Amino acid sequence: DVKVTQSSRYLVKRTGEKVFLECVQDMDHENMFWYRQDPGLGLRLIYFSYDVKMKEKGDIPEGYSVSREKKERFSLILESASTNQTSMYLCASSLPADSTDTQYFGPGTRLTVL
Amino acid sequence: DQQVKQNSPSLSVQEGRISILNCDYTNSMFDYFLWYKKYPAEGPTFLISISSIKDKNEDGRFTVFLNKSAKHLSLHIVPSQPGDSAVYFCAATGGFKTIFGAGTRLFVKA
Numbered sequence: 613d614v615k616v617t618q619s620s621r622y623l624v625k626r627t628g629e630k631v632f633l634e635c636v637q638d639m640d641h642e643n644m645f646w647y648r649q650d651p652g653l654g655l656r657l658i659y660f661s662y663d664v665k666m667k668e669k670g671d672i673p674e675g676y677s678v679s680r681e682k683k684e685r686f687s688l689i690l691e692s693a694s695t696n697q698t699s700m701y702l703c704a705s706s707l708p709a710d711s712t713d714t715q716y717f718g719p720g721t722r723l724t725v726l
Numbered sequence: 727d728q729q730v731k732q733n734s735p736s737l738s739v740q741e742g743r744i745s746i747l748n749c750d751y752t753n754s755m756f757d758y759f760l761w762y763k764k765y766p767a768e769g770p771t772f773l774i775s776i777s778s779i780k781d782k783n784e785d786g787r788f789t790v791f792l793n794k795s796a797k798h799l800s801l802h803i804v805p806s807q808p809g810d811s812a813v814y815f816c817a818a819t820g821g822f823k824t825i826f827g828a829g830t831r832l833f834v835k836a
Contacts, residue, residue, distance in 0.1 A: 616769070621767075652828055653828055654730075654732075654826045655770070657823065657824075670823075702770070711757065712758040714772045715770075715772070716772075717762075719767065720768070
């Protein structure tokens with residue numbers, strides 16, 4: 613079974629703080645993704661990575677950055693948290709050989725920015 | 727511009743009856759369509775997929791139908807069970823990106 617873990621289930625931060633969200637997968641997947649989930653908007657892609665040290669912008673990268681120093685770990689960084697970044701953040705991984713791109717998700721981190 | 731749309735935010739069904747969840751898309755270049763299921767406080771989990779060259783895929787109680795001319799797909803759950811109560815996301819893939827719909831919350835009443 614693929615396991616994707618996220619460092620925190622709930623996080624409360626203050627406006628302007630730097631926030632790190634960590635994601636680790638244990639199935640040697642090349643592809644990793646960060647999404648945010650908001651009511652009525654579904655899952656929106658922030659960044660993705662298809663290899664170590666590689667990253668690509670998704671649909672809503674503004675205000676975020678990522679880091680992938682090891683294959684199993686993909687970090688999402690909020691350089692200066694703002695209240696509009698209050699959301700559920702979901703990490704996922706997949707195999708590039710899988711043409712359906714079935715993704716395996718972590719449990720999510722609910723971030724509140726005050 | 728939403729390329730994948732789920733127009734019903736919620737659906738309520740009696741246990742044992744059929745649940746039909748709908749999804750529309752705009753991009754005819756998508757290769758695969760997937761359904762994910764999400765329980766509260768958990769990440770989405772893959773449920774069933776269909777290739778763009780097929781019109782039906784069945785897995786137990788779950789069947790996905792694809793109508794390419796209408797750019798429409800639907801997920802049928804028969805019979806519905808209380809444990810099926812969750813948010814269902816429709817997704818479409820093409821290249822590196824997967825586009826998700828906004829989700830439909832299904833309530834199955836006992």
